[in-house]
Amino acid sequence: MSVMQRLYAVLAFFAITACSTSPSTKNSGVNDIQVAAQKLVGQPAERAFEVFGTPDQGTGPSSYGSGGFYAWNRIQTRVTPEKVFIQTGVEYVGQQERWVGIGGRGLNGIMPVSSEPIYRKVGYEENRIVIAYFCSITLLTDGKNVITDVSVVNCNDKK
Structure with missing residues (x-):
């Protein structure tokens, strides 16, 4: 993947997640997942893989020294009688x-x-499907694949 393609992928990802950064009205306090993600800042990205598992999407640092990102998106749905x-x-x-x-x-x-x-x-x-739980975790890394920033959206319910 070329540098420009990676840059476009990262920008597209941030454009999508930027609209969903407001805290949930259900529980606007800090939760366990946010605490765990914040503790990963300064550690190698492999540590995040141990904590959260294999990321759903992302890319490591490029050979040119720019950083990467990793994202985990968890969703749980339920079916209604409607x-x-x-x-x-x-x-x-x-x-x-x-x-x-x-x-x-x-x-x-x-x-x-x-x-x-x-x-x-x-x-x-068919029966309507409703999103019952949504959690998005995004980690940004530097050129050495060390976590520099984290973003946690929702993840309020422990599921």
């Missing part, structure tokens, strides 16, 4: 025609003016 329609396509059901009445001098009749195809949605219904 049904939602999942559209898989459309199906042709016929034509809608518009007619106009014509006439004069003792003659009358009707004449087609327009015709439009009619389609309906096809698909299936």
